[in-house]
Amino acid sequence: MDAPPWHAEPWQRLLQRRQRKALPHALLLSGPSGLDKRAFSERLQRALLCTQPVDGDACGSCRACLLLDAGTHPDRIAVSLEERPDGTPRRDIVVRQIRTLSERLSKASQFGGWQVACIDPADAMNAAAANALLKTLEEPSASSVLILVADEPWRLPATIRSRCQRTEFRLPETEAALAWLQRKGVQDAAAALEAAGGNPGLAQRWAEQDALAQRKQVRADLRALAEGRGEAGTLAARWMDDAPEQRLWFAAQAAVDELRHRATGARTPLGSQLSTTELADWYARANRARDALRGPLRKDLLLLELLGAWR
Known part of the structure; x- marks a missing residue:
């Protein structure tokens, strides 16, 4: 087996x-x-x-x-x-x-x-x-x-x-997960595993779906909003049309990375203007929004509100 x-x-x-x-x-x-x-x-x-x-x-x-x-x-x-x-x-x-x-x-x-x-x-x-x-x-x-x-x-x-x-069922150790992904022929297994938060099954699925490119785009969108170069409404419409739940996963993950960089005093990758407390709250809101996408609420308005709060 x-x-x-x-x-x-x-x-x-x-x-x-x-x-x-x-x-x-x-x-x-x-x-x-x-x-x-x-x-x-x-x-x-x-x-x-x-x-x-x-x-x-x-x-x-x-x-x-x-x-x-x-x-x-x-x-x-x-x-x-x-x-x-x-x-x-x-x-x-x-x-x-x-x-x-x-x-x-x-x-x-x-x-x-x-x-x-x-x-x-x-x-x-x-x-x-x-x-x-x-x-x-x-x-x-x-x-x-x-x-x-x-x-x-x-x-x-x-x-x-x-x-x-x-x-x-718990996430395996990183070495075991990487070895399994490599046996499955996943390219750039380490990056895929990082994107999936250590979950090897998601990493395999997302590598096959080229979700790493989507993850990169989500981060670019959040940086553009933080720098005042993007419109929340435009981004919300684009996210809504293409795997919004997955994009919210990557967005929440990006907020965690931003918090980690702040904790070490390093330059933050997305340049968020939110305070640390606001950023932690935004992370929680992103997860709640991802959950709410399965319900009856207007999905476009959920995304618009969340992206507007990031900007």
Whole structure:
């Protein structure tokens, strides 16, 4: 199995628990996006449903594995974001989906082994859906495993989190991340890893998407605003048209760099005229704006307000 090195420890821990027949009925896989939590979840689901596992991993050739490949295994249940009747994607997982899941888990396994259910993204469950899940978590069936995958686990109610065995995926050491990126053939791995804040999965994705050029442009835009050479409205419109959430990530990162340079007395790279307190506040506002882009607020006005405050 070509798993990233930061999966080794949590995988071995769950494998040992399975061998002791002490696997928890509910798992919460959490941590930053880009650490392949979903690949880990897929690997675990396949391993649990395979009838002839090899060293803890699915064999890939038994009947169960072939059904998994075809997406027709009757004991595997997936809950994710659905489409509305008009074809637009939902932003949340709704109570109807969780009730359907609970009903299926209340029935016996069709193959006589595990029933494996995955809710992804679990942090997208609305309040009613989360409340409906509580009963299933409190009264699990003996042969079921429920896997919740969440990039932002703090969005889940504490009552949900407390009833799950949490597996936290953390950023690997820089050397291990660089070695992995180099094996993946990422050019200028060090710069990509710095841009991604030490997250190797994001670094790989952004290197493939040439996001480093976008990062450079964001910094140039902020410098132009700080020097009075740019218009916040023009920049907000341009950012809005091209990956605004990613641009806000780079903008927040730039504010951190500005603060670091000030702390050492070095010349700041962007020449911000904000005070240190204002700069720290702007960093927090950039992160809140990035989060708010997923909601119903006017995205162009969010960007305009933030860029206006930088200038």
